[in-house]
Amino acid sequence: MKNLLTLAFVCLISGAVTAQNTNIMGCAHDMVLRKMAENNPDFQDRCQTQHNDAIRSIKDGDYQRSSVVYQIPVVFHVVWNTPEQNLSDEVLQRQIEILNEDYRRLNPNAVDTRDEFLPVAADIEVEFYLAEVDNWGNPTDGIDRVETEEPYFFFDIFSTEITLDAVKFSDQGGVDAWNPDEFLNIWVCNIYAGEFAQLFGFAYPPEGAENWEGLIDDVPEDVEGVVLHYTVVSDNNPQATDDNFEGNDGGRVLTHEVGHYLGLRHTWGDGFFDGCAVDDGMEDTPNLSVNNAYTCILGDNTCVDDENDLPDMSENYMDYNQDPCVNIFTNDQKDMMRFNLEEFRPELIDGEFVGVNNVSDVPTIEVYPNPASRFVTIAVDQNMLVSFTDLAGRTVETMQLKAGTNQIQLEGFETGVYLIQNNEGLLLDRLVVQ
Numbered sequence: 276m277k278n279l280l281t282l283a284f285v286c287l288i289s290g291a292v293t294a295q296n297t298n299i300m301g302c303a304h305d306m307v308l309r310k311m312a313e314n315n316p317d318f319q320d321r322c323q324t325q326h327n328d329a330i331r332s333i334k335d336g337d338y339q340r341s342s343v344v345y346q347i348p349v350v351f352h353v354v355w356n357t358p359e360q361n362l363s364d365e366v367l368q369r370q371i372e373i374l375n376e377d378y379r380r381l382n383p384n385a386v387d388t389r390d391e392f393l394p395v396a397a398d399i400e401v402e403f404y405l406a407e408v409d410n411w412g413n414p415t416d417g418i419d420r421v422e423t424e425e426p427y428f429f430f431d432i433f434s435t436e437i438t439l440d441a442v443k444f445s446d447q448g449g450v451d452a453w454n455p456d457e458f459l460n461i462w463v464c465n466i467y468a469g470e471f472a473q474l475f476g477f478a479y480p481p482e483g484a485e486n487w488e489g490l491i492d493d494v495p496e497d498v499e500g501v502v503l504h505y506t507v508v509s510d511n512n513p514q515a516t517d518d519n520f521e522g523n524d525g526g527r528v529l530t531h532e533v534g535h536y537l538g539l540r541h542t543w544g545d546g547f548f549d550g551c552a553v554d555d556g557m558e559d560t561p562n563l564s565v566n567n568a569y570t571c572i573l574g575d576n577t578c579v580d581d582e583n584d585l586p587d588m589s590e591n592y593m594d595y596n597q598d599p600c601v602n603i604f605t606n607d608q609k610d611m612m613r614f615n616l617e618e619f620r621p622e623l624i625d626g627e628f629v630g631v632n633n634v635s636d637v638p639t640i641e642v643y644p645n646p647a648s649r650f651v652t653i654a655v656d657q658n659m660l661v662s663f664t665d666l667a668g669r670t671v672e673t674m675q676l677k678a679g680t681n682q683i684q685l686e687g688f689e690t691g692v693y694l695i696q697n698n699e700g701l702l703l704d705r706l707v708v709q
């Protein structure tokens with residue numbers, strides 16, 4: 276657990292912030308990384324090497340950019356103490372719309388992306404929807420409301436623990452996650468980070484993500500997800516002004532945090548040291564030495580790039596900028612997020628199962644061994660036609676199964692993950708071939 280604080284992406288600004296006087300503290304994440312680098316001389320190099328390896332595996336490896344639109348089920352856990360914190364359904368539903376607009380590049384301010392960045396602007400082809408079946412198989416609207424006796428959840432920036440994770444546990448005043456493999460958990464609560472700071476939100480990167488390897492091995496599954504301060508949710512939030520900051524009323528803190536949740540780093544390169552020597556690893560986001568500091572100022576060029584020198588991409592969702600002034604993810608960021616989703620959060624995107632209306636109608640299936648190499652046994656309770664589809668959406672095999680056990684040779688299957696679906700497209704299970 277001691278490493279946990281190194282893993283969180285925390286977006287923190289001073290409580291004294293006003294539109295005129297932007298006094299930025301930066302990420303607590305960054306501060307801790309710097310401390311670790313001071314104590315461990317090779318720490319920074321190690322992190323950077325791992326990050327570069329991940330970039331290479333995406334660029335040179337098997338990863339193919341596919342056109343499958345992934346859909347991720349979301350649950351909002353609204354952990355409220357005062358009625359103001361108990362945000363309405365309309366606010367939460369609108370937040371999902373904003374998230375989808377940004378991840379499909381349907382955001383109205385996409386027209387503000389500067390011309391030099393249009394060639395790399397990406398539709399991430401990931402969508403989010405409020406879960407329709409809950410953790411226990413019952414119908415749900417994807418909104419979980421829990422009254423708490425805690426007036427706030429404390430982010431102690433001086434602790435080695437992430438104290439804010441208390442909101443993720445019922446026995447600490449919060450509420451337990453729904454299965455993090457199958458749901459994107461978003462906790463909404465009143466965050467307090469001390470007299471001089473206001474925290475908007477934070478997220479953990481996917482466990483196992485190569486660009487964070489070595490840093491995230493200890494993330495317990497039950498803390499995966501996003502935490503948001505209740506004031507920054509959506510653009511129709513009646514409590515938006517409670518935090519005395521006007522730049523975060525557009526619902527885009529979640530866009531940024533989900534970027535972290537899917538493995539993105541800040542465009543200026545995260546912790547360690549500001550400067551041009553540290554980058555986010557994305558070739559199509561220009562190198563920059565410091566974040567935008569929520570100024571909305573365009574035109575800075577804080578690092579000169581070797582080739583094709585471009586100004587800082589201050590409109591990137593992974594910079595620190597005000598909501599109205601961010602409008603773009605890039606192609607490389609798309610590859611990184613989708614790679615991490617496919618590799619490390621695959622059950623999130625086999626989502627059809629979550630949307631089944633009548634769970635009792637789902638055919639039963641058992642797949643073993645799984646992972647499998649030369650052959651696999653599939654036991655089913657009825658005759659059925661099934662297809663095996665890879666994560667790029669290609670159907671690799673279709674076959675008729677008999678009720679009972681079926682032995683299947685895997686000669687035609689390459690190493691990878693395959694979705695097993697019946698002829699109605701219902702996801703039955705996932706087969707890993709190795």
Ligand SMILES: [Zn+2]
Nearest residue numbers: 284285286531
């Ligand atoms: Zn961040």
